Amino acid sequence: MGITIKEVSKAFGTFAAVKNVNLEIPTGDFVALLGPSGSGKTTLLRMIAGLEGLDSGNIFFDEIDYTYKPIKERNVGFVFQNYALFKHMTIFENIAFGLKVRPRKTRPSKNVIADKVNELLKLVQLDHLATRYPSQLSGGQRQRIALARALAVEPDVLLLDEPFGALDAKVRQELRHWLREIHQKLNITTIFVTHDQEEALEMADTVVVMNQGKIEQIGTPEEVYQKPANAFVYSFLGRVNEFRGSALFEDNEENIGYIRPHEIVLRKILQGNSVSSEVSHIHIIGSTVRFELRRQDTNDLFEAEMSIEQYQNFSPVKKGDILYAEFKNIVVFNTNSANEITLTEKSGIRTSLKSKLI
Numbered sequence: 070m071g072i073t074i075k076e077v078s079k080a081f082g083t084f085a086a087v088k089n090v091n092l093e094i095p096t097g098d099f100v101a102l103l104g105p106s107g108s109g110k111t112t113l114l115r116m117i118a119g120l121e122g123l124d125s126g127n128i129f130f131d132e133i134d135y136t137y138k139p140i141k142e143r144n145v146g147f148v149f150q151n152y153a154l155f156k157h158m159t160i161f162e163n164i165a166f167g168l169k170v171r172p173r174k175t176r177p178s179k180n181v182i183a184d185k186v187n188e189l190l191k192l193v194q195l196d197h198l199a200t201r202y203p204s205q206l207s208g209g210q211r212q213r214i215a216l217a218r219a220l221a222v223e224p225d226v227l228l229l230d231e232p233f234g235a236l237d238a239k240v241r242q243e244l245r246h247w248l249r250e251i252h253q254k255l256n257i258t259t260i261f262v263t264h265d266q267e268e269a270l271e272m273a274d275t276v277v278v279m280n281q282g283k284i285e286q287i288g289t290p291e292e293v294y295q296k297p298a299n300a301f302v303y304s305f306l307g308r309v310n311e312f313r314g315s316a317l318f319e320d321n322e323e324n325i326g327y328i329r330p331h332e333i334v335l336r337k338i339l340q341g342n343s344v345s346s347e348v349s350h351i352h353i354i355g356s357t358v359r360f361e362l363r364r365q366d367t368n369d370l371f372e373a374e375m376s377i378e379q380y381q382n383f384s385p386v387k388k389g390d391i392l393y394a395e396f397k398n399i400v401v402f403n404t405n406s407a408n409e410i411t412l413t414e415k416s417g418i419r420t421s422l423k424s425k426l427i
């Protein structure tokens with residue numbers, strides 16, 4: 070089922086939570102609503118579900134106006150962060166619930182329900198837990214059951230609100246892969262809310278970046294990461310060093326420059342337009358090595374990264390050593406218009422920057 074969100078707005082009292090949002094979601098797409106806390110992601114998701122009314126605008130499911138349709142006519146599956154399983158029911162009964170409560174006319178027979186539940190238990194790889202109660206499951210297992218329960222009614226759309234938010238990093242990582250696989254098998258149009266950029270970039274086909282009730286950018290993970298539409302998207306996705314100040318250009322405009330840590334080239338000898346910097350920390354994080362450095366000209370801290378292989382060729386290097394940093398590919402935005410300004414021909418900039426780690 071495809072979803073069209075057209076000029077949708079929602080306020081709580083005088084506070085505008087969602088402001089004139091337009092979004093087209095094709096059938097089978099896997100969409101992440103990504104943004105900081107309070108950006109309106111959950112409100113938008115709840116409006117799609119029918120859990121929240123709109124102030125203005127329309128929501129279409131396959132070109133049919135669903136704006137005023139009650140939730141039970143929407144055929145959406147919903148998974149929340151906090152499991153929301155029925156405590157007094159077994160896992161089997163939890164999954165069967167949505168089918169059992171159907172009106173007699175559309176309710177499947179007991180055997181059909183049992184087959185469906187067993188099929189879903191296999192899909193979420195927890196068939197051995199059918200007779201347990203939710204309290205006897207781990208957090209990750211409960212979320213899988215919550216998904217199985219949402220899928221039992223064969224929804225046209227699956228809506229997930231921070232489904233892995235309460236789980237530890239390792240389980241979250243496993244469930245991301247698992248959910249992707251399930252999506253590939255079932256191909257249900259899926260929208261999930263997250264404030265975790267890594268989760269959005271890793272899982273989604275389409276990332277919708279939200280900020281202050283508005284959509285800042287819609288694109289593939291690669292597009293939003295490689296070609297951010299504005300300064301907000303750039304700084305929200307991934308680690309960045311920020312450069313500010315009038316020294317950036319001579320045009321007296323307020324500009325912000327960003328560079329990602331892996332785009333900074335570190336050398337042991339001065340070459341080209343580089344900034345002499347003192348190593349203040351070296352962290353080895355799996356296959357990546359992260360340097361924290363202090364510029365000797367401005368005393369500002371910044372972060373650079375290289376692969377472990379590069380580091381092995383580069384070492385020995387230790388805290389207190391002086392390295393030369395070349396800031397390649399700085400992306401500069403005008404803070405008034407948030408439009409990107411190309412930088413290539415601006416010379417002298419790299420040594421006059423004030424930098425800040427964000």
Ligand SMILES: Nc1ncnc2c1ncn2[C@@H]1O[C@H](COP(=O)(O)OP(=O)(O)OP(=O)(O)O)[C@@H](O)[C@H]1O
Pocket residue numbers: 081084086104105106107108109110111112113262264
């Ligand atoms: N029922 C409500 N009454 C009043 N204000 C609300 C209500 N629901 C949400 N808001 C406000 O609307 C804004 C957007 O909330 P929303 O939950 O959609 O954001 P979010 O991006 O999902 O944030 P989070 O990641 O923290 O859940 C917030 O400032 C929130 O306080």
